[in-house]
Amino acid sequence: MEKLTSRSNPFLQGLERLAKNASERNEQGLYLCEGEKLLIEALAAGVEVTAAVWDEELTPQGVYPSIPRQVVVPHSLYERVSTLKNVRSVLFCCRMPQVTAYTPRRGQVICLECVQDPGNVGTVLRTADAFGMDAVYLLGACADVYNPKTVRATMGSLFRVPVIRTDAGRFLQDMKSAQIPVYAAALTEKAKPLQAFDYSRAAVIIGNEGSGVSPELLEKSDHQVIIPMRGRTESLNAAVAASVFMWEMSR
Numbered sequence: 001m002e003k004l005t006s007r008s009n010p011f012l013q014g015l016e017r018l019a020k021n022a023s024e025r026n027e028q029g030l031y032l033c034e035g036e037k038l039l040i041e042a043l044a045a046g047v048e049v050t051a052a053v054w055d056e057e058l059t060p061q062g063v064y065p066s067i068p069r070q071v072v073v074p075h076s077l078y079e080r081v082s083t084l085k086n087v088r089s090v091l092f093c094c095r096m097p098q099v100t101a102y103t104p105r106r107g108q109v110i111c112l113e114c115v116q117d118p119g120n121v122g123t124v125l126r127t128a129d130a131f132g133m134d135a136v137y138l139l140g141a142c143a144d145v146y147n148p149k150t151v152r153a154t155m156g157s158l159f160r161v162p163v164i165r166t167d168a169g170r171f172l173q174d175m176k177s178a179q180i181p182v183y184a185a186a187l188t189e190k191a192k193p194l195q196a197f198d199y200s201r202a203a204v205i206i207g208n209e210g211s212g213v214s215p216e217l218l219e220k221s222d223h224q225v226i227i228p229m230r231g232r233t234e235s236l237n238a239a240v241a242a243s244v245f246m247w248e249m250s251r
Helices: 010-020 022-028 036-044 075-081 118-130 148-154 168-177 215-220 238-250
Strands: 030-034 049-055 069-073 090-095 108-113 135-139 163-166 182-185 202-206 223-226
Touching: 010 022, 010 030, 010 049, 010 075, 010 090, 022 030, 030 036, 030 148, 036 049, 036 090, 049 075, 069 075, 108 118, 108 168, 108 238, 118 135, 118 148, 118 238, 135 168, 163 168, 168 215, 182 215, 182 238, 202 238
Parallel strands: 049 069, 108 135, 108 202, 135 163, 182 202, 182 223
Antiparallel strands: 030 090, 049 090
8 A cells, every 4th residue: 555645745635626626526527535434335336436545543444456546644644635524534536427318217306406505415315315216417506416515415325326417408308208297396376285296207306495496497397396384484495305305206
């Protein structure tokens, strides 16, 4: 195993740029994850892990011969490149998958439009994995799915759930081609209660945390749907709303 001790090492500086800069991640086609449990899940899911950096104070749980570059660094240096605080773990690079098309299995997808909070996007991916969604679409200014905060929130589900970043026109065309009805979560007079529909084949759109689904997608959706609530709050957190729909879709 290679040992590095210099803060100015180009490889370690490159990892810092990946952690902080979305354009660097997109240019390199790589993103960072942290923790040996996630490393084991990534390898089990067939994700290409290109490199791993170990804190020298950590005793690895296993041996990972499939990772081409493995580096050990002093704890002080690991803290510098880590995406977490006060940890002794492993930081590793994953190759971004090339997901460009949706292939229906069950015919159930979640679509996020301009959902900007990394925690919300990550939680939706984790829930989509739990309820067996076919894919998650990201439209507009959604949080970067490969941001370290988003990656952590997925708890490994990013390795298993296809994520398709595209525009509204492509999303609607994909659903039309697959003959999947499109439902938009909305607080409008047209919206019907969640229980009014069969979601055995469905694409559900969850909108921006503040402004909801855009007028364009509301107009072009097959149905507008609302989650009935007894309390006085007007709306739910985007990830919570998506989770309610996914539970209903999985029934």
